[in-house]
Amino acid sequence: MLKIIDFLCHLIWLIFIAFNKVLFILFYFLIFIFTYLFVLISKLGPIGKVYKKVENPGRTVCKYSIVIVIDTISTIYKGFLDYAGKSKIIKRVFAVFFIILAAYMIYPPSHWGPWEKIQEGTASWYGPGFYWHRKADGSLYYPWDVSAASKTIPLGKTAKVKNLENGSIVYVKIDDRGPYKKGRILDLSYLAALKLGMKEKGLAKVAIFLKKGKGGRRR
Numbered sequence: 001m002l003k004i005i006d007f008l009c010h011l012i013w014l015i016f017i018a019f020n021k022v023l024f025i026l027f028y029f030l031i032f033i034f035t036y037l038f039v040l041i042s043k044l045g046p047i048g049k050v051y052k053k054v055e056n057p058g059r060t061v062c063k064y065s066i067v068i069v070i071d072t073i074s075t076i077y078k079g080f081l082d083y084a085g086k087s088k089i090i091k092r093v094f095a096v097f098f099i100i101l102a103a104y105m106i107y108p109p110s111h112w113g114p115w116e117k118i119q120e121g122t123a124s125w126y127g128p129g130f131y132w133h134r135k136a137d138g139s140l141y142y143p144w145d146v147s148a149a150s151k152t153i154p155l156g157k158t159a160k161v162k163n164l165e166n167g168s169i170v171y172v173k174i175d176d177r178g179p180y181k182k183g184r185i186l187d188l189s190y191l192a193a194l195k196l197g198m199k200e201k202g203l204a205k206v207a208i209f210l211k212k213g214k215g216g217r218r219r
Contacts, residue, residue: 125193
């Protein structure tokens with residue numbers, strides 16, 4: 001049994017190492033891009049006039065100091081990964097931590113029940129034409145939002161929305177007001193509609209749930 005556990009821990013560790021390598025590649029690629037963009041701007045743009053006035057020795061020291069710091073941190077981190085990769089105990093601890101973190105991200109406390117149904121009706125969605133517009137809670141509507149607009153549920157609440165036509169469920173943050181078309185009870189963000197499988201159709205029969213004892217409709 002212990003061998004199976006160690007094998008699974010080792011497998012999780014290998015996935016983590018592969019993820020790290022991808023991050024390192026992206027990190028150095030971004031540094032490369034930003035470095036050359038800065039050089040280009042410093043030569044062509046208004047910053048160039050200020051940049052050229054800075055003494056070359058100071059500029060060189062600053063540049064190499066940043067390189068040394070990044071290289072030192074990178075070396076220490078890689079050394080830790082090499083050391084940890086040889087320890088079964090560290091792999092086990094990391095595997096437990098990774099599983100807990102993954103579970104927390106997939107199903108955070110805001111999704112925990114018990115839930116009670118407060119409404120049932122037709123939901124719609126609003127998307128690209130509203131991106132970067134300010135919502136009722138003061139935040140901007142981003143393409144990656146999983147949120148919704150409601151006329152009765154208090155702002156900031158997390159609602160569980162079930163598509164009664166296909167059984168899909170999505171958890172959304174209520175951060176906007178609407179919909180204002182008659183016969184609709186909820187306006188979902190683009191990504192929330194996609195997760196509910198109603199993007200193409202545009203409308204869907206849904207049930208809205210809130211956590212028991214948390215209240216929902218405004219009196």
